[in-house]
Amino acid sequence: MATRLNPVDVVLVGFGWTASIIAQELTDEGLQVLALERGVDRATVPDFSTTHIQDELRYAVRGGLFQAPVRETLSFRNTRDQTALPMRHLGSFRPGAGVGGAGVHWNGQTWRFLPDDFVLRSHTEERYGADFIAPDITIQDWGVSYDDLEPYYDRFEYLCGVSGTAGNVGGSLRQEGNPFEGARRRDYPLPPLERSSGSLMFDKAARELGYHPFPAPAANTSRPYKNPLGVQMGQCTYCGFCEWFGCGNNSKASPQSTILPVLLKKDNFSYRSGCDVTRVKLDNTGKKAKGVLYRDLEGREYEQPAQLVILCAFAHHNVHLLLLSGIGRPYDPVSGTGVTGRNYAYQITSSVEAFVDELINPYMGAGALGQAIDEFNTDNFDHGPEGFIGGGYIALWTTGGRPITQHHLPKDAPKWGAGWKKAMSENYLKSVSVATHGSVVSHRGAYLDLDPSYKDAYGNPLLRLTFDFHDNDYRMSEFLTGKAEGIAKAMKPRSINVNKRKKPYSIVPYQTTHNTGGAIMGDDPRTSVVNRYLQSWDVPNVFVVGACNFPQNAGYNPTGTVGALAFWAADAIRKMYLKNPGPLIQA
Amino acid sequence: MDTLETKRNILDDSAPGGGVMPEFPRATPPQNALSRRRFVQTALALPVLFALPACSQDKATPVKLARRFFSAEEYRFIVAATARLIPGSDEDPGAVQAAVPFFIDLQLAGPYGRADRWYMEGPWAKGTEQQGYQLQETPAQLYRKAIAGMDDYCRQRFDGKAYADLGEEDQDQVLHDMDQKKIELKDVPAQAFFALLWQNTQEGFLSDPMYGGNRGFAGWKLIGFPGPRYNYVDDITQYGKPYPMPTVGLLGRDGTRTGTVA
Numbered sequence: 001m002a003t004r005l006n007p008v009d010v011v012l013v014g015f016g017w018t019a020s021i022i023a024q025e026l027t028d029e030g031l032q033v034l035a036l037e038r039g040v041d042r043a044t045v046p047d048f049s050t051t052h053i054q055d056e057l058r059y060a061v062r063g064g065l066f067q068a069p070v071r072e073t074l075s076f077r078n079t080r081d082q083t084a085l086p087m088r089h090l091g092s093f094r095p096g097a098g099v100g101g102a103g104v105h106w107n108g109q110t111w112r113f114l115p116d117d118f119v120l121r122s123h124t125e126e127r128y129g130a131d132f133i134a135p136d137i138t139i140q141d142w143g144v145s146y147d148d149l150e151p152y153y154d155r156f157e158y159l160c161g162v163s164g165t166a167g168n169v170g171g172s173l174r175q176e177g178n179p180f181e182g183a184r185r186r187d188y189p190l191p192p193l194e195r196s197s198g199s200l201m202f203d204k205a206a207r208e209l210g211y212h213p214f215p216a217p218a219a220n221t222s223r224p225y226k227n228p229l230g231v232q233m234g235q236c237t238y239c240g241f242c243e244w245f246g247c248g249n250n251s252k253a254s255p256q257s258t259i260l261p262v263l264l265k266k267d268n269f270s271y272r273s274g275c276d277v278t279r280v281k282l283d284n285t286g287k288k289a290k291g292v293l294y295r296d297l298e299g300r301e302y303e304q305p306a307q308l309v310i311l312c313a314f315a316h317h318n319v320h321l322l323l324l325s326g327i328g329r330p331y332d333p334v335s336g337t338g339v340t341g342r343n344y345a346y347q348i349t350s351s352v353e354a355f356v357d358e359l360i361n362p363y364m365g366a367g368a369l370g371q372a373i374d375e376f377n378t379d380n381f382d383h384g385p386e387g388f389i390g391g392g393y394i395a396l397w398t399t400g401g402r403p404i405t406q407h408h409l410p411k412d413a414p415k416w417g418a419g420w421k422k423a424m425s426e427n428y429l430k431s432v433s434v435a436t437h438g439s440v441v442s443h444r445g446a447y448l449d450l451d452p453s454y455k456d457a458y459g460n461p462l463l464r465l466t467f468d469f470h471d472n473d474y475r476m477s478e479f480l481t482g483k484a485e486g487i488a489k490a491m492k493p494r495s496i497n498v499n500k501r502k503k504p505y506s507i508v509p510y511q512t513t514h515n516t517g518g519a520i521m522g523d524d525p526r527t528s529v530v531n532r533y534l535q536s537w538d539v540p541n542v543f544v545v546g547a548c549n550f551p552q553n554a555g556y557n558p559t560g561t562v563g564a565l566a567f568w569a570a571d572a573i574r575k576m577y578l579k580n581p582g583p584l585i586q587a
Numbered sequence: 588m589d590t591l592e593t594k595r596n597i598l599d600d601s602a603p604g605g606g607v608m609p610e611f612p613r614a615t616p617p618q619n620a621l622s623r624r625r626f627v628q629t630a631l632a633l634p635v636l637f638a639l640p641a642c643s644q645d646k647a648t649p650v651k652l653a654r655r656f657f658s659a660e661e662y663r664f665i666v667a668a669t670a671r672l673i674p675g676s677d678e679d680p681g682a683v684q685a686a687v688p689f690f691i692d693l694q695l696a697g698p699y700g701r702a703d704r705w706y707m708e709g710p711w712a713k714g715t716e717q718q719g720y721q722l723q724e725t726p727a728q729l730y731r732k733a734i735a736g737m738d739d740y741c742r743q744r745f746d747g748k749a750y751a752d753l754g755e756e757d758q759d760q761v762l763h764d765m766d767q768k769k770i771e772l773k774d775v776p777a778q779a780f781f782a783l784l785w786q787n788t789q790e791g792f793l794s795d796p797m798y799g800g801n802r803g804f805a806g807w808k809l810i811g812f813p814g815p816r817y818n819y820v821d822d823i824t825q826y827g828k829p830y831p832m833p834t835v836g837l838l839g840r841d842g843t844r845t846g847t848v849a
């Protein structure tokens with residue numbers, strides 16, 4: 001029997017980026033807000049101190065800051081005719097656990113999606129005709145536009161102290177920025193990071209080919225910065241330990257470095273770590289949430305009553321909770337009906353390694369120090385002759401040179417032995433990688449549901465992922481990889497390796513933690529879990545926030561859009577929901 | 588006290604043939620009381636590792652390090668195999684000189700070896716390549732079964748010799764055959780073991796020396812990584828120039844707690 005706790009106004013499931021943003025906003029309204037975090041408590045001091053955080057084995061290889069599958073995992077198969085088996089250790093993606101969530105161990109690559117991304121289906125049909133989209137591709141419009149989200153992108157970028165060069169301020173195009181981006185109201189808060197050797201090589205090669213390279217937007221501070229909440233961040237030192245690590249220098253934006261110093265001082269905010277939320281508890285009508293059930297580290301069960309329940313966990317976990325709680329009709333891939341678990345998508349990546357004569361010193365870097373081109377993203381080019389939808393950016397990132405996981409070897413180098421050793425000594429300081437970062441369409445056979453066999457530590461069914469990239473995306477990635485190869489060759493390297501994404505999708509090699517969908521937003525309750533304000537269509541006092549809201553995935557890293565959506569939803573709650581609790585849009 | 592400054596050996600008495608026994612080269616020998624104190628602290632922190640010869644005044648007696656996971660026979664396999672995966676000599680250190688076998692032993696004795704963070708519930712099935720690791724064995728159990736299987740395989744094919752007793756060419760061929768799925772073991776897939784062994788060998792060669800491998804920064808010096816450093820603000824724009832500062836680890840200039848103050 002669950003112990004019933006004192007009610008709060010708002011309970012947040014998870015305590016990463018989205019929960020921190022929403023907690024900051026809703027506590028400003030005077031609400032009593034509680035965040036429940038499954039992982040451990042973490043603070044910049046002492047947990048991310050540079051005396052120990054720059055440890056590749058502990059954090060990048062053994063995954064010290066990540067979700068532990070022993071406590072939470074999913075099962076996976078490529079297609080419905082296979083039996084899903086559990087992901088026994090992490091591979092393809094690496095969700096965070098602990099206060100700050102994956103906002104602690106990300107790189108800081110902070111993009112806005114393009115205006116066309118939010119109306120992908122209607123835009124594609126308008127330009128290329130409805131027949132251009134294969135019948136099993138289930139892409140749809142978001143129900144929210146770029147213009148709707150622009151003020152909220154701006155807020156997230158200023159919260160984080162993003163370093164970059166604007167390409168389009170109020171419709172006027174700027175030299176050296178991304179000429180394809182949507183109009184922004186003002187410049188980035190900080191100038192771009194210093195360029196690395198690799199950035200300059202990419203820039204020169206891309207310009208020779210007629211492209212418009214620009215410094216990628218970085219939530220790594222190029223200067224000391226005080227954000228609008230009054231939180232001070234330090235200048236990035238290019239130590240090369242962003243991704244998989246916490247930042248001990250307060251120069252990579254995270255909840256800890258941007259919000260928590262203010263939020264944690266508020267009397268009307270509290271959080272508890274080590275709490276696994278297992279259900280959203282509904283009343284007997286099934287249309288109102290009473291709170292959540294959770295387990296502590298000793299397995300004791302608690303009921304936390306709340307007026308408003310906001311799911312702010314990682315994409316998979318939000319969808320898992322919805323399915324376990326019976327919120328939204330589960331998606332049925334046979335009939336194509338139902339919504340919860342529908343339109344799972346991911347990110348399709350590839351790379352071209354280039355072995356050069358110049359000394360690169362790859363270990364001097366930052367998580368979002370990169371030079372990129374956007375010529376081949378979304379609909380920035382004519383898709384008519386290509387016959388596929390979508391695209392992505394091509395970039396050369398200088399995130400660091402961690403020896404175990406970030407060395408490159410020519411394809412003719414021996415895999416081990418004396419030849420391997422020689423190749424390591426000859427190439428570590430003289431190699432770069434040009435990456436492609438492609439969009440992924442949602443399609444009928446890619447979805448999340450509950451596994452019939454495998455259980456978690458509490459006896460609940462695991463989430464089951466059924467996924468392969470659509471052929472559309474393999475073709476798109478092939479195209480994008482060809483363009484990356486062109487840039488790599490223009491750098492005049494000694495040799496290159498072209499690493500294409502091979503069919504079928506494998507959960508084994510790390511790709512990205514950009515898992516999307518399953519609780520998507522939209523205009524129609526028959527094809528979306530939440531409305532444009534991220535409010536559940538079925539249970540109006542439940543909101544669901546995160547990359548799980550994306551109807552399909554764009555060719556950019558998701559965090560900028562996730563941050564913007566969190567501010568957008570918080571604003572809707574503040575300005576509309578609290579005045580008149582109930583559905584913000586009538587179904 | 589001088590005993591503490593003698594060379595230490597990571598193998599115990601039962602290991603044959605001094606040729607493959609790794610020593611622990613130091614960047615600089617400890618020269619002052621502080622360094623000795625640091626070493627004693629380390630010894631206290633890792634009591635199982637260091638079988639200190641109690642009260643010995645004999646300078647020639649090396650400090651022994653007990654293995655924590657491998658048996659003597661298993662350890663012979665690991666030393667021999669890693670010596671082929673990353674060969675080396677005193678002048679050009681490889682896996683053995685960098686104490687990679689010691690690193691692997693420690694890793695398998697700890698949470699990684701036990702798969703503490705992995706989901707290890709049934710039902711068990713082989714699955715597809717895309718579904719990833721589906722063996723019931725933890726990393727430590729996989730090593731144990733696979734080493735026994737590999738030594739049996741070698742004895743059958745090479746006149747009763749265990750892997751460690753083969754010539755280098757034969758040792759290399761056996762590793763290639765494991766990697767190429769040409770060897771079938773009774774209990775576990777040889778290729779999965781090879782993949783894990785090679786992964787852990789690279790980890791031991793390239794991780795921070797505080798985990799026991801990368802001794803004397805052997806791996807980092809080979810490739811040119813200067814170690815985890817805090818600040819490259821002035822250096823990142825020195826395009827094309829070698830970075831001038833010496834290698835460091837999280838525990839300092841010689842990478843272990845036993846060293847001198849830099």
